[in-house]
Amino acid sequence: MAFTPTKETYAGKVYAVTIGTGDRAVTFGGENVLPFHSFEGTTPNRPLIAFEIQDVPPSDWPENAQKAFEGVSDDPVKWAKYCQDELKARAIALRLVGTHPDRENRSPEDAVKTVKDVLAAVSIPVIILGSNHAEKDTSILVAVAEAAKDRNCIIGKAQEANYKTIAAAAMANNHKLIAMSELDINLSKQLNILITQMGFDKERVITDPMCSALGYGLEYTYSVMERIRLAALTQNDVTMQQPLLGDVGMYVWKVKETTASEADLPQWGSAEERGIAWEAETATALLISGAELLIMRHPKAVAAVEKIIEELI
Amino acid sequence: MALSGVEIFKLLPKTNCKKCGHPTCLAFAMKLAQRQASLDSCPDVSEEAKKILGEASAPPVRPITFGAGDKAVKMGEETVLFRHDKKFVNPCAFAIEVKDTLSEAEVSGLCEQVVSSEIDRVGQKLRIDSIMITNASGDAAKLEAAAKIVAAKAPAVPVIINTENPQAAEAAIKLFADKRPVLYGANASNAEAMAAIAKNNKAILGVVANGLEELSALTEKVKGLGVEDMVIDSGARKAKDIIEHNTLIRRAAVKKNFKPLGYPVINFMQREDSLHEMLLAGVGITKYASIIVLSSIEKWKNLVLFTLRQNIYTDPQVPMQVEQKIYNIGEPKPESPFLITTNFSLTYFIVSGEIENSKVPCRLAVMDCEGLSVLTAWAAGKFTASKIAQFITESGIEKEIATKELILPGYVAILSGSIEDKLPGWKVTVGPREANALPAFLKTRTA
């Protein structure tokens, strides 16, 4: 019995999305195959990893994640420049977590100032994220979208409860938009449809099907991403062809495996390596299931994921 | 994919005698194709047809048990390419490579690491499953010596003997007679000798080739030599090639029922950089490996790999659940704290683990919410005030405890008032949101 490989030809393709401006602009997505199936199609762009920074010091991050940004994380501008210049980041994700009403409850004006300062300091593309408070995010993201006008950023996240205002702001100021739903392929599809019905270009949307960490629901995100990719490629479903986001760092750096010390749990080994490994493995699993864009925290985890991408591509 | 109804029909007696309980041979053939009938029901089917149909209806990836006893590992039996279609069946085995160039102390040390690698996670015992003893020295006596140490120090652990030299293989494999080891290293030039050794020692034969075409030819040849149980290696070592080959192998088996590649896959993942090795192993876990060979097994790395394997191999339709009941943690007294949570395994094991850490004896009520986490169950209307109240009332716990106080997960603080309304005489206390704050919370209460 002679062997003939069963190759698939896919009907659809993932939209290529370019963010940023000038020679530091980057493009991700664009492939017409399942992740890393270069034996049966083309993958013109490698996945993009953005370093996560925030508007307030990362006092809520576990020590091992904080330590990596000691001396720079007290100021978002320093932090952003450090990622760009020292860590050679290709993009950063600025999370305005300090605007959350239960946190520092910073105002839209504060947020605008932070965003302007960061944008003035770096030339790499910037993803601007709210605090995930659906209501507060509307006022914050509208203000910062305008402040970042024409820098071709990604604004997020638009959810079912607030997408209208946020999508309108992203559209008016020429940004891309993250659409986030809750781990359900139909909800994700529906949100993409609602957003495009507003006149928002479907090729400017990034889908966030919601992340979860290794050991804490990763299999759900993994399978939702895999199903979205299959729908995009095999059924040529245009509402599923947006690049997928894995917002990894925020979900990983709160679970016990990334926070508990080796003294408390000797059977789990070195806490620092464990945390880095947890983030890198979560990210890699999501790349294999379909993510084109990742938001991550630890520089060593990012480096490890870049290295495995290099071998996969 | 198995044979179609029409293809099966062609092999049946075509007498329409109805002894199988079906009106016609064709009707019976259709049922067989859908796996809703068994060939045994037809008394007149020829031996030749039985053989063809038997092969066609076997699982696309051959089921093989590796090792013997408690620590034996099941491999193969997979039927799909994507876990959302149907559960992946047999979790891949992790093997650590032990080279025969290592000192006696080093070999023993690695054996000890394997034996003590077991971790309990969400109710499952997870471990490094296997040891691969590699004939790196090229010297048959050294391989045998290393194998002796492994046989003595890790007697229950399934073993892979890795050598291309039949003489070396013969001596080492004897130490694991009746333990279903893998003999790895059959290639185009030594296949006859290796197959004979595998047969005599009831070993699984690991076959290695350069690419999928050569591999298919080699497994056919080995099968012709009388060895049925194989694990296969296409020679892929780079992440990109591993995804390609493993995918094409699984597709050939599942979609085309292509028997020459319908065997469990062994992937060699050893790298200098341990973190990189771990990510590469992650590629193997997600993409169809049945045995993953590692060069080191640090505790942090094991924890990551065990967890990923557990995630990928859970049933996508049914979350892992525990039984609804009131669990005693430690030896609770009537005045000990009484807490509630849902029956999602992950939730239960995290919460009960933290209560154990606190060393405060407690009662933990675990309510059936179809295996959903606290917030998911709440959002799905399964962890509501009235359902909680009903569960508490029907449990009869009132008779066993001194103070009618219920500690609620912090994330569902919003339910506390309405539970009190529905449970007269009870006080509801809101606990911390995250379980890792439970030890401090429980200790300050009893202090």
Ligand code: B12
């Ligand atoms: C995986 C997941 C799912 C899976 C289900 C997994 C499962 N078996 O439960 C799926 C995809 C099916 C799902 C579905 C839904 N989900 Co859901 N899901 C999640 C996700 C990502 C993780 C949940 C999880 O496993 N957590 C881990 C477990 C261990 O957490 P836990 O049970 O809460 O336990 C912790 C604490 O509560 C505490 N604790 C537990 N017990 C106790 C007891 C005491 C006494 C104390 C003190 C503490 C304590 O300890 C644990 C660790 O700290 C979360 C978001 C997130 N990242 O957290 C959303 C989330 C829970 N889902 C949500 C929603 C809305 C839904 C849906 C309604 C949406 C939909 N898609 O239709 C459905 C409902 C399901 C249904 N059948 O209708 C929302 C809930 C919103 C809210 N605030 O109420 C969340 C928070 C997402 C979000 N941000 O919007 N979901």
Ligand code: SF4
């Ligand atoms: S018993 Fe066999 S021969 Fe008779 S009808 Fe059924 S399939 Fe046909």
